[in-house]
Ligand SMILES: Nc1nc2c(ncn2[C@@H]2O[C@H](COP(=O)(O)OP(=O)(O)OP(=O)(O)O)[C@@H](O)[C@H]2O)c(=O)[nH]1
């Protein structure tokens with residue numbers, strides 16, 4: 189979201205006075221709050237920044253800006269392993285499970301990711317384990333056709349765990365490199381649906397461990413994103429975050445709190461509705477966009 | 482998870498018990514707590530600021546209550562102000578004098594428009610109307626099929642002359658739907674449109690073109706209750722780009738506080754008309770401002786207590 193004031197101006201005002209002015213610090217806070225970073229992470233960040241500015245006796249706005257950037261980059265974790273485990277191993281395909289609340293971009297992400305993997309010359313297979321939403325399997329299959337990979341689907345209203353199981357089985361038989369399993373959107377406070385998701389994973393694991401569980405978070409999501417991440421991580425051990433819809437005006441600042449609390453890295457970002465609109469997450473670029481007006 | 486506003490206010494007021502009067506310092510201390518509570522509920526920052534200013538104003542002029550302690554009194558003022566903004570002018574769907582009535586849905590990607598189309602259709606049908614769903618999202622993969630399935634579940638007809646998936650002109654489909662509705666005597670037309678971003682100028686223009694083609698009686702802005710600070714930016718973009726008459730808040734069956742409801746109501750003056758609270762077509766209700774206020778504050782039970790305190 190666009191803030192009322194620009195960070196640059198806030199910092200200039202802050203430094204043009206002898207006394208570090210409360211209002212100026214509040215403006216810095218506002219920039220972070222407007223990006224959905226959240227109250228607590230924001231207050232902690234600004235507190236640390238104030239201390240460092242005091243200790244270092246920093247004068248120039250650029251220096252303070254750099255310090256803030258540094259703090260934020262440290263929070264989104266530049267050292268985390270963001271690679272995707274999508275290589276065939278132990279004589280079977282890598283298995284990727286894609287999960288999240290309703291409408292965040294799971295199915296689209298599966299399609300885009302398949303495109304990336306196909307470009308790496310991998311044999312990919314899609315599993316349509318969303319048997320619930322209207323035309324969900326059709327949507328995934330359209331993506332499969334678009335990027336040239338097959339889709340395994342089951343009967344509408346069928347058991348998602350068995351579709352996922354069949355998809356991985358088909359992938360093993362076809363000696364595929366990767367099986368991408370799309371699941372139905374579900375809100376994390378629905379115990380029954382979360383149990384169902386846990387079951388999908390356990391049933392797939394009869395073939396061997398799942399290599400990646402990607403939680404798809406919508407960049408427009410506010411503070412509820414942290415709750416989503418907590419609960420999904422508990423139920424299916426999330427290994428990576430995909431932050432979608434970053435092509436809009438939302439900054440996706442909630443992933444700062446997510447990374448800080450759960451230590452699960454953001455691995456990919458969604459930048460549009462097209463097949464090529466998926467990119468690796470870059471902490472520096474993400475933070476720059478967060479601080480930009 | 483979050484401390485409730487009431488817990489925080491109770492702490493702020495611990496020293497004040499028995500004082501029974503709100504000083505400026507008390508009001509400032511309280512305002513800070515309310516600010517945090519609203520931000521944690523995803524109310525947009527500019528709206529939080531305006532809201533706090535209004536609450537301070539009211540708190541200063543407030544009579545000292547006999548029945549309520551200071552914390553309760555401030556909470557009540559906050560709650561009343563929330564309800565006032567959320568309530569706006571509560572109004573029902575406007576029906577055209579000469580049918581068909583046209584309702585157009587617009588919003589961000591994945592907000593819940595297509596699902597809502599089905600819910601509206603079922604709701605209208607149950608009230609004796611003959612609704613027609615119009616498949617004017619020809620972009621998202623299988624959006625047309627999705628609407629057809631939804632229409633079937635709702636037991637209503639779907640006008641879908643184009644296959645979608647990039648084929649067909651949504652403006653032409655929308656225009657054609659009116660003739661179809663008149664010929665077949667449908668009295669309400671619900672136009673499902675593709676999700677679009679506020680900053681996507683081309684798609685915003687397309688939405689405006691669809692609007693001009695069908696001259697809707699109601700444009701409903703469909704908004705995901707989980708949205709954060711971007712709510713105001715997006716709402717403003719849709720207001721400027723296509724305009725809307727009412728808001729529908731979706732996914733209220735989740736545990737998001739839904740501060741966006743306040744953000745959008747305050748910013749645009751348009752009231753939230755409907756609540757979508759589940760994936761099934763029956764999960765649909767008219768909007769209740771009081772419930773939403775309690776939800777944003779995260780303190781339904783406290784308000785009941787206040788009501789009881791006031792009565793006795
Ligand atoms: N602008 C933009 N739109 C996106 C992006 N990713 C997905 N979308 C759109 O968001 C909407 C929802 O995407 P889906 O992939 O169907 O989301 P989902 O999580 O599978 O949804 P459910 O299965 O219904 O829970 C679609 O209109 C997509 O085209 C993105 O990165 N940017």
Ligand SMILES: Nc1nc2c(ncn2[C@@H]2O[C@H](COP(=O)(O)OP(=O)(O)OP(=O)(O)O)[C@@H](O)[C@H]2O)c(=O)[nH]1
Nearest residue numbers: 290291590591592593594595596676732757758759
């Ligand atoms: N839990 C819950 N899910 C909902 C609600 N409304 C819609 N959904 C789900 O949210 C997802 C997206 O809904 P759609 O109706 O496809 O959203 P849309 O706005 O048409 O999406 P696009 O056409 O891609 O822009 C689907 O999984 C729906 O089942 C709701 O009130 N509660």
Ligand SMILES: [Mg+2]
Nearest residue numbers: 294295318324
């Ligand atoms: Mg999906």
Ligand SMILES: [Mg+2]
Nearest residue numbers: 594595618624
């Ligand atoms: Mg739709």
